Amino acid sequence: MANDVYRLVYYSRNRMTGTPDDLAASIATILNTSQANNGKVGVTGALMFNSGFFGQVLEGPQAAVESVFERIQQDDRHGEVSLLAFETAPTRSFEGWSMGFVGASVPDAARYGAIVQDSGFDPTRMSGNALFETLHHLALDDEKLAAA
């Protein structure tokens, strides 16, 4: 039981304000910190984002996933956090950290391209998993809201 992989999936709204470049800089910081901190405690996963939305999958030992999520909850750069899943998983879907910009906005895609290009984020790997597809849809909807 102790070796079980737990998978937590949440979705939240971006509360950061500022110019698109500020936002890109903040997101780069978030990604770096997640990679550094989560790796130490055996938590891997994926982060999807665009100008209005964060969607994240965390995988790892239960206690580690719980404490990483708790730190995320204390962060006021996002809000309206919806926990979509918290359950045991037969295996990890993400062996490392990956992150990706998911959105239809062309300027945003160019802006965030540099941040994410080395992370190994591969949206095609996510197709077929209903939860990831849901996240993807939510992301696209929120991008429209943020642009409106």
Add this chain to the structure above:
Amino acid sequence: MDVSRYVHDAERATRDALTGLFNRASFHQLLREKLVVAQRTGEALAVLCIDLDRFKSVNDTLGHPVGDGLLAKVGERLRSMSRETDFVARLGGDEFGILQTGGDQPLAAQAMATRLVDLIGRTYVVDGHMLNIGASVGIALAPGDSSNPEVLLKRADLALYKAKVDGRGTFRFFEGEMDARMQARRAMEINIRKAMALKELELVYQPQVHLETNAVVGFEALLRWNNAERGVVSPADFIPLAEEIGLIVPIGDWVLRTACHEAASWSQPVSIAVNLSPVQFRNAKLIESVVSALASSGLDPGRLELEITEGALLENTERVLSVLNALRAIGVRISMDDFGTGYSSLSYLQKFPFDKIKIDQSFVRGNTDDSNAIVRAVAGLGASLGIRTTAEGVETVEQLNRIRAQGCHEVQGYFTGRPMAATAAASLLNATSSH
């Protein structure tokens, strides 16, 4: 000499073991000290009292280890949002306090409370469980509200109480009128307690008349409170408070006993209807109380009608049904009171065979197409389910004729008889039985 152990022990005495936050005693001490400093410097301070919403249900359903894990996380969140000039304490159970210094008040306190309600309300994961709780916050400011530590805390608590009354998951600043309102409430509470002892409560009885025979077939017992200072107090003014503070249980018990005794002495075996509050209905001793009232009065259980409102039926269907069935097993009858004003779930009518539906007076008095249609529909519903229907609040002969045409069985209202004293009710029965 190594003093670190003594320093460590002294530090531990000021901390709450579970969360590592300040404990109640050290919070009071800090408050006293900071207030003295603030009085000298003229700085404004804020005290925030925080109560977790729905924490008890986490503890009850998942156990104390999960509850403790949750409290530790709440403590962590409070600490994560506080600055060096904020002092965060666990005051006990699921109560927390924050003393905010060095801020621009009241804006700083408002910003903190807003953030706090959001942060504490975010989902937690503890030992594999997803948990959702909320926070209610009350705020008092020094020197504006008081510079006395006890008074300041009390006022933050009053504001907290207001935040809870206003629906929880929110914050309120202390306002002067909260004190006055709380004092009025406390005076009312003392008076209700005295009313029991001083026998200021009395029952009056309103006749229920059969529409075909015009005979009195029963009475509804109604509670009156005649207070030396306040005069006649309407049940609407004291029953909600009595329910909130739990006094409704002994009051309800007294009503049951008194009504059963009175009815047992009547010259005709007509029914006696007694209202049950939702709070009484949820009380574990209800069945015992009914059995005891019947036994000591010698009243035939079939003559006792317990009236419950839809509010009593809202939660936990299984438990509600088991209470209804236990009452039925004693032999008493059950009426659905004020039908149409609340949830009006038809599924209850199907799950439990009520003996009577009482149609709320608002439909009887409102002579519109809609209210007429509703009365007719409920009367028809009763007829097809084999449940008697009583129209409440009939005041005029027009209303009486309409109700008769719509097919109700019985009527209760000023037109067919006002609530009357016990002696008058007994005489009314004597008069009709001698015909």
